[in-house]
Amino acid sequence: MRQQLGYDDIKAAAERIAGHVRPVAVAPAEGPGATGLTGSTGSTGSTGSTEGAELWLALEYLQHTGSFKARGAQNFLRAHREGGTLPDAGVTIASGGNAGMACAWAALRQGVRATVFLPANAPQVKIARLRSYGADVRLVGTEYAEALAACEEFAATSGALASHAYDHPLIAAGAGTLMEEIHARLPGLDTVLVAVGGGGLFAGVATAARQHGIRAVAVEPEHSRALHAALAAGRPVDVTVDSVAGDSLGARRATALAVDAARPEEGGTGALSVLVPDEAVVRARRELWEDRRILVEHGAATALAALLTDDGAPDDGTTGTAYGYRPADGEKVCVVLCGANTDPAAV
Template sequence: MHQQQLGYEDIKAAAERIAGRVRPVALAPGDGTGGTGDAGAVGTPAGPELWLALEYLQHTGSFKARGAQNFLRTHREAATLPDAGVTIASGGNAGLACAWAARQQGVRATVFLPATAPRVKIDRLRSYGADVRLVGTEYAEALAACEEFARTSGALASHAYDHPLIAAGAGTLLEEIHERLPGLDTVVVAVGGGGLFAGVAAAALEHGVRVVAVEPEHSRALHAARAAGRPVDVTVDSVAGDSLGARRATALAVDAARGPGVRTVLVPDAAIVRARRTLWDERRIVVEHGAATALAALLAPGDHGADSDSDEYGYRPSDGERVCVVLCGANTDPADLSAPPRAH
């Protein structure tokens, strides 16, 4: 178990450490994305002001490059990178980031994935020179194999999300967004294990920015942890399970969820699929289902705005609210986006 709190000083240190080694986030106005529909006139003059953070343009295709750089550079500076290299268990994106950063540091990366991981992620991992090992059908099984490998090989164990250096690296994303949108009211992020959310929440607290944490309704580790008062295991059964499929939220995320200005909401898989398709149809943006989960909060049923702390479905911004939705990853097969939607 790692520390249960993450401070703004951790985010600032990470930002200095990875400066020039990751791509600055690109922002785009979200005019019309999602239409008016259930989202409540998003992008219209009378409605909220929507922005999209295009973090899927990051190295390795997701925000995970930030945490991987922070983690490995910290160990390089401390001379604690072993000859056996680094190992990580991942649904795909964290493994890609770890392998990419390890190659830059000249160390080996051994990555454990569930056998259900998308082929596009497996192929990219191997292109980075990683030793890819497929174990089980869920992230938790890959994690157990990774931990055993670290014990027996001496490799440095990284983590997909449950480490303060990983979360702090992820939090640098909010620093960059806030610099470009100084009047930002709300940031919307998808949650799996909670590393991105914990880091973003730490930076957002410093700047007075509200955080809306979005989970698939059938992969709700953070919701379950808040209800129980501690991290607990949940069942994972979501279209976004390959990247948001953690069985339990990190203690860092649970602590962050108790902070002021944090909302946690759920979205159904149908809204996630719709959001992903909307991004393609209206903007020719290709993201994975996990990334579309954040936008889905604006398309899902619900009427929970700035003055609500209800843990239910969706998020409806208020008129004039400046909202940034993080599109966090695009390691996906776009083949299904070009086909017409099936009739129901």
């Protein structure tokens, strides 16, 4: 049976995790020199501009465990605890790092074990944090898909509850609570920009954004485009991952929940899917640090990179491919900075 995600699921998640996650903080990002957003040079060498738009940053990297993933993990485990389906064998998950940390953190608070499978090339900072939460860390392969296969086998033989980094309604609904908080803090918001890996955050945010008449923009590295490819194909498909943001946005396949959330309703418009080059991602991350002393992962900087990428970049032959996002004059835009589990020395 195909899983579904609705706005009621997000409202239920918001009630379930209230008081167990940190409310998101927002900060203005407009003005000359603010993270290079006015008069920035795009990937084509021409100059784009966000001048005239009202720009905000959602500082979700301040969340427990350093990313938005804490929301979904809390919702997932608390829902299973409420339903009496949280086994003594604990919970297991495959993750590039952030989802595993969130799962381990939430499991610690529920008093159950967490066994986390990661690719062997996962950042050491994430592995260390996982172990600090008491997780049993198992390194398998070099891609998320290999860690996931090992996790599924472990769940089948151990009886542990299998969680997922992004492909589950409870996980996506928990992530969607972020949009509820952004909407409450920024009345009149027009657009929200969200980085996409497997699409759990986007599925939740886009579902809630649609309820409030806010446009959701999915931003992906051009060489890690699971959602973009799925939208072109009309269904989730496998893609090759080769991006500087691959450690957190490196899913080979997007969740169907994200594909559904991006589709237009009858008589309406759907979410927008755009790509950005790695150079823009690196630049966005560097400028956040240099201008504001905000240190985030390349994955989190990907959302901001859309505003540093000229929307006239050449099409690579993929139908409907668009690069970057240029807000209209007077448009109120919020960029989600979703995670900060990174090595400060690598900026």
